[in-house]
Amino acid sequence: MSLPPRAVIVHRATELTELVARHGTRQQAGFFLAGRGRDLAELDERHQAQQEALATVSAAIPLDWRRAVAERNDLDRFGFGPEDVVIAVGQDGLVANVAKYLDGQRVIGINPEPARNPGVLVPHEPDAIADLLTAQTVTERTMVAASTDDGQHLIALNEVYVGHHSHQSARYKLSTPDGLPERQSSSGILVGTGTGSTGWCRSAWQERRSPLALPSPTDPMLCWFVREAWPSPATGTSLTEGLLKSPDTLTVTAESDLVIFGDGMESDTITLTWGQRAELGISPVKLHLVV
Incomplete structure (x- = not known):
């Protein structure tokens, strides 16, 4: 029953x-x-x-x-x-x-x-x-997922943030779906959905006058932005924005202690220590919003 x-x-x-x-x-x-x-x-x-x-x-x-x-x-x-x-x-x-x-x-x-x-x-x-x-009758909104090499996992409707837990610089190696790697020191990475492209991601997109076409809430696509990447002899600034389609992922390998949280819920985080890796991409789970 x-x-x-x-x-x-x-x-x-x-x-x-x-x-x-x-x-x-x-x-x-x-x-x-x-x-x-x-x-x-x-x-x-x-x-x-x-x-x-x-x-x-x-x-x-x-x-x-x-x-x-x-x-x-x-x-x-x-x-x-x-x-x-x-x-x-x-x-x-x-x-x-x-x-x-x-x-x-x-x-x-x-x-x-x-x-x-x-x-x-x-x-x-x-x-x-x-x-x-x-x-x-529902509309299915795309969500973003973050998974680590030790089995931690979270999803978010707007965006996932990867960075230092305080205002210090986050240090990591970023790898894009086409295999391009770059060591970076930045204020963190945002990976957002079409729903989130009206919020934090849009702020990053607008501030840098990005030519990217932001996805809509139901598009099976994500946008990503690196915040305030710092150029130095050891870190670069050439990979700072892009789009992700399934099954593509953005790979972040920690070179300092990092946190990952979604939609501003800092009380529910994933932690990464030096050498750990996280994959960020489209979640198989969608929000089913009644219309």
Whole structure:
């Protein structure tokens, strides 16, 4: 006998919740803001909008479905099942945060604040949730994968970053799919998808006035950029951007301690020590975003 579907509501703590947690009480949080010429009104409004959206979503889940709630900071410890329907209530980045822990589950993006959030990945209003729960029409968005020679692995919806864990220079040997190698010292490497090409990768692309044609979210292609490569007698700057198609990969061999993380989730990282190798390319897993 198969299990009924499980609706997993994913959200992140509001600014009001985090501020009260930091200062101990609501009154103390208000005092902290008042001393800086601000008050809790805006945070109250945003907190209330999210709470109302969460209540609307929860009320629409069928009674015979199972349900669970996961906060953003707990995603790396949450066990998603193949029958789950994931409902992300929040900003667009929340979908990216949860996507790296999924394997084909449908994701519904709910926007609690349409006046503030662009809604690229959370295009739906809370009142639409009843029909969306059973919708089967999805768009498949390309994701990026990083794998190391000791079996570590992660995927990301926007981009993967490879670099030093602090602001020090990252030192490594970079090898492109056509076999060109180069030792580099840089601020790190970004390998991004079409979804991510509107964010961090686009910033790198725009700043250097790159001629690359960035991929779209559904294109089976990645873009990559080396940030602030430093020329020296031992390091070069000739391999600093490009595109990757499956099954091509970008190879990074560490010559200093490095970290790899996806979509800004620095609490969930891969570590590389001197001599270790990482391969970066298109993930076989795609985000299934309900449309």
